[in-house]
Amino acid sequence: MKDKVxxxxxxxxxxxxxxxxxxxxxxxxxxxxxVTKPEEQLRTITKVYPVPSxxxxxxxxxxxxxxxxxxxxxxxxxxxxxxxxxxTVKNLTLxxxxxxxxxxxxxxxxxxxxxxxxxxxxxxxxxxEAGLKLLRKPVKPSLQFFLKMHLNTSNQDWGVYxxxxx
Numbered sequence: 720m721k722d723k724v725x726x727x728x729x730x731x732x733x734x735x736x737x738x739x740x741x742x743x744x745x746x747x748x749x750x751x752x753x754v755t756k757p758e759e760q761l762r763t764i765t766k767v768y769p770v771p772s773x774x775x776x777x778x779x780x781x782x783x784x785x786x787x788x789x790x791x792x793x794x795x796x797x798x799x800x801x802x803x804x805x806x807t808v809k810n811l812t813l814x815x816x817x818x819x820x821x822x823x824x825x826x827x828x829x830x831x832x833x834x835x836x837x838x839x840x841x842x843x844x845x846x847x848e849a850g851l852k853l854l855r856k857p858v859k860p861s862l863q864f865f866l867k868m869h870l871n872t873s874n875q876d877w878g879v880y881x882x883x884x885x
Contacts, residue, residue, distance in 0.1 A: 722738065722739060723736050723737070723738065723739075724736065724737050724738070724739055724741075724742035724771050724772060724773065724774060725772070725773045725774070725866070725877045725880060725881075726742070726745075726751070726774055726775075726776065727754065727773060727774065727775040727776065727880055728775070728776055728779055728780055728782070729775065729776055729777065729778060729779040729780075730779065731754075731775065731880065733862070733863065733866050733877075733880050733881055734780070734782050734862075736866060739770060739771065742771040742774050743761065743768065743770075743771060745774060745776075746771055746774060747768075749777065750776065750777055750778075751774040751775060751776050751777060752774065752775055752777065753769060753771045753772075753773070753774055754773040754774060754775050754880075755771075755772045755773045755876045756769075757769040757770050757771060757772050772876055772877070773876060773877060773880060784862065786859075787859075787860050787861070787862065787864075787865065789825070789826065789827060789830075791813060793860070793865075794813055794827075794830050794831070794832060795811060795813075795832050796865065796868065797827075797857070797858070797860050797864070798831060798832035798855070798857075800832065801832060801854075802832060802833050802834040802837055803831040803832055803833060803853050803854050803855060803857075804833055804834070804837040804841075804846070804851045804852070804853065804854065805834060805836075805837055806854060807834045807836075809834060810834050810835040810836070811832050811833070811834055811835075812832075812833055812834070812835050812838050813830055813831070813832065813833070814830070814831050814832070814833035814837070814838045814841060815829055815830060816828075816829050816830075816831060816845065816846060816853075816857070817829055817845060818843050818844070818845075820843055821843070827857060827858070827859035827860070828857050828858070828859065829857070830857065831853065831857050837851065863881055863882060866881055867881050
């Protein structure tokens with residue numbers, strides 16, 4: 720059974736991901752409607768209910784968007800919990816591309832996930848000075864970026880609403 724459900728605002732814009740339990744309650748209480756025709760079912764002794772995959776809220780909800788919070792967890796999520804220099808997934812830390820001692824700030828474009836070995840090797844230098852090459856250039860992620868991370872084989876029907884092809 721799918722464990723996540725995509726929530727769309729009334730205008731079909733993706734706003735969040737929730738559990739199947741919460742999505743079922745929203746549909747059952749007529750606060751949302753199912754958008755996709757699900758194949759799975761929830762069964763009780765006397766009734767059968769479809770399991771939602773994508774739901775749309777009945778009323779438009781104004782969701783103020785402040786951007787994705789800059790945090791250690793979100794930096795590592797963006798970088799797929801992988802060292803951006805060597806590709807390892809062990810002993811991960813955060814690294815400033817332009818070191819703080821040289822005026823580098825803590826922002827989305829200056830922070831990357833690095834293993835402790837690569838971070839120590841880089842030291843107080845830029846990656847170029849240390850002879851390291853980034854596997855992927857850091858970007859400031861959007862809400863769509865993090866929602867797409869939930870997209871897997873069990874919820875391919877989300878792609879249409881996240882700006883991806885089926």
